[in-house]
Amino acid sequence: MEHGPGDEVIVVGGGVVGLTTAVLLAEGGRRVRVWAREPAERSTSAVAGALWWPYRIEPEPLVGAWALESLAVYVELAGRAEETGVRMVEGLHAHMRLDGLGPWATRVPGLREDADGLRARLPLIDMSTHLPWLRERLLKAGGTVEKRVVTDLAAVPAPVVVNCTGIGARWLVPDPAVRPVRGQLVVVENPGITTWLTSVDHSSGVSTYFFPQPGGLVLGGTAEEDAWSPVPDPAVAEAIVARCAAVRPEIAGARVLAHRVGLRPARNAVRLERRPLPGGRVLVHNYGHGGAGVTVAWGCAREAAGRACPAA
Structure with missing residues (x-):
């Protein structure tokens, strides 16, 4: 051309x-x-x-x-x-309800509500x-x-x-x-988890989620407003693992593969x-x-x- x-x-x-x-x-x-x-x-x-x-x-x-x-x-x-x-x-968006979302949610194929929250593929x-x-x-x-x-x-x-x-x-x-919204993640060896889960409190700077990726199970997370540090905090990482293990106990013994930090570009x-x-x-x-x-x-x-x- x-x-x-x-x-x-x-x-x-x-x-x-x-x-x-x-x-x-x-x-x-x-x-x-x-x-x-x-x-x-x-x-x-x-x-x-x-x-x-x-x-x-x-x-x-x-x-x-x-x-x-x-x-x-x-x-x-x-x-x-x-x-x-x-x-x-x-996977499951725990404690989430359709009536808390915008009209777009009704157009997500297979998104459904049950006693635990919203499930979808x-x-x-x-x-x-x-x-x-x-x-x-x-x-x-x-x-x-x-x-x-x-x-x-x-x-x-x-x-x-x-x-x-x-x-x-x-x-x-x-x-x-x-402005940055800092997110910290921990990647661990996947102990056999095949579904994702999120449990997010938008009024809090911490949340609980895990995503099974090919390179390991990604655990999260944080949402720290106006925080700039790119360095993972060991105490934060430990708390992330503990929150995820409270949902799926097998995560507690999983070997840590990596720590990650990203600065979300919020506006x-x-x-x-x-x-x-x-x-x-x-x-x-x-x-x-x-x-x-x-x-x-x-x-x-x-x-x-x-x-x-x-x-x-």
Whole structure:
């Protein structure tokens, strides 16, 4: 395909939101370069437990539509689980009720209420497989990924710039409304657990959840507002294991494989908008996805690509 100079797009940020947006733009016929400070494997996205579910993200009416669009994509990708890292896994949202959720919940296939909470078979994404798969899909579509540090969005040399920098948008835009919600996880050898569970109190900074991933059982978690430390806290890790073991006692003796910390890029609302740059160029913001970047990645990418290049 021949590309003109106006077809070039630079996506700043190489996590799940940036890569997914870049894939849709490249497959829509644009010449796409992703500029990222670090490889996807070192991004916040790589730390995610990555169960599809809207969590700590606003505004709900828009989030519901983005999440449902992404759900449809993940259901399709689950047909190639080894390649894409997406599996459909049964589980329980403990103590949760349908009447506490938005209209989007009625459109989630198989979501049902019982005495314990909400049960469903939902996408669970292994990010260690999914992020490299997204990158490879982008490369196959003619895109590139480059290690670049951006300090000024207006100086990025492309007719269209898409800002998918997550927590980095706090300084780069700058947007002080972006703030971290720190999440700490523990990965243990899976003692045979095949279903996921979440038990979340949104008024608290701690929760209980476990996700069976190919590389181990992921235990969580925390949601510490405005906490910046990337270093795992041993006491917090011990408490996470104890909370999960209270639900499934076999977790107590499981060997610890890894500790993880990620800074969710929280904002009062996702920022997804088109802005002008000098010289008739275009900047599209796509950041502030909180704890649900994976959940809304495809829906937000579709909208961002449409704003960036209306014909894409």
